[in-house]
Amino acid sequence: MRIQIRPTLVFGNKNAKDPAVVDLVWLTALLKDIDHGKTLMSACKKMGLSYRNVWQKLNDVELALGFKLMDRVRGHGSQLSEYARYLIQFTEDFDQKTMRLGQSSLSHLEEGFAQFRVRAKKQWRFASSSDPIIQKAVLNIGGFELITAGSGEALERLQNYEVDIAGYHVSDPKSSLIISKQLQKEGMQIFPVMKRVQGLLVAKGNPLNIISPKDLLRPKVRFINRQKGSGTRLLLDTILAKEGIDAQGIRGYENEEFTHTAIATAILAKKADAGMGVKSIALENGLDFIQLKDEIFFLAMNKDLSLNTDFAKLIRKIRVLSSASPGYKSIGLKRQIAGWL
Known part of the structure; x- marks a missing residue:
């Protein structure tokens, strides 16, 4: 186990039941990546997080703070604001201080936790x-x-x-x-x-003759999606972007489920015609499967x-x-x- 003292931003008054919490270490790491020439999309991939999830979190932080962390410049990507640079400097100073003052206490705490775990x-x-x-x-x-x-x-x-x-x-x-x-x-x-195979799950016999992601754009095809932040959702969005497909043109793109089994159930119940999932779930539920990616x-x-x-x-x-x-x-x-x- 590794224990760290990390600065955290907590938004909301002291009586709030569910205040918003943001890890400053995570936030400043993201900001530094962007400052070093990375796009927000590439910074998200580095952290293994979805673009939409990070974008929403940044917007929430900016709204709570009351100032912008990034200035979006047309044709030049995103540039850090003076407030963002202040946060980065504050976090770096905090890390240096806690490293000097708290190392012995953290070591003692780690030893105590290790004994309890045994x-x-x-x-x-x-x-x-x-x-x-x-x-x-x-x-x-x-x-x-x-x-x-x-x-x-x-x-x-x-x-x-x-x-x-x-x-x-x-x-x-x-x-x-x-x-x-x-x-x-x-x-x-x-x-x-x-290793597993991901692809499109469709009804037995593939009645709508769906053979590729481009077929999801057809008006009659009802799609059921995975939730934002899931690896399967990120895989789908990557495939769509690579093939130049506008996700907003897919009927049902905003309808979400949280598991592969839930996707299969929606198709079996005829609430949807296609959805992303693993091959094994298609076989278990008697569905057809169009392979997209290992x-x-x-x-x-x-x-x-x-x-x-x-x-x-x-x-x-x-x-x-x-x-x-x-x-x-x-x-x-x-x-x-x-x-x-």
Whole structure:
């Protein structure tokens, strides 16, 4: 376990039941990336978060503070305001002060936590992108509290020490390298566990003859989407952008579900004609499947926890289940993911 003292902005009066909270370390890291020439989109990919999620969070922060963090200049991207630069300097100064003054106290606290963990029966917190193999593995071995979340949210919770382990999926080596570099910088260990196939789920027999994402633009096709911040939603948006497809032209693009199973259920109930999901869910529910992209599923955790037997059991169980499931392939060797980490 690593413990940090981190500056946090809390918006709202002291009696607010649910005040808005923003981690200044996260915020200033994002601002510095943008200041170093990165676009907001590339900075989001580096953090493994969705563009819309980060954009909304920045807007909320600006609204609460009462001033702009970025000036949007047509043709020149985003430039930091003087207020943003002040926040960056404040956070850097805060980190230096706490590093000098609090190191001995933090070490003492970490030692105390380690002793309590040995004596207590731990229910590990596991935030993971929706996946049936992950759900089966957790159910089979026990000892984990599974929290279904988008890949970006799962990683954010891990980096904020809200959970012990995160499950996320990536569809291209470049994005994977960016995410893994950031996680390793934060002292995390990454384990590739399986490869899976993502694509479009459609009714049995594919009555509307949907063969590619461009067919989603047809007026009669009703689409059901995954929630903002999920890895599957990010994958879809990436595919749409690559093919020059305007998402707003897709009927039902704003309608969201939180799991692959929920997508399949909506199609079976004839509430939608197509949705993104994994191949195994299509097969389980008697749906047709149009393959779009292979991706690799990773588990990330603190290095100190990676040697724990509970985590080793979870990783083995996921690999065993994925090797025996259609649409999946177990991943355990470095040569199988060359260029991804």
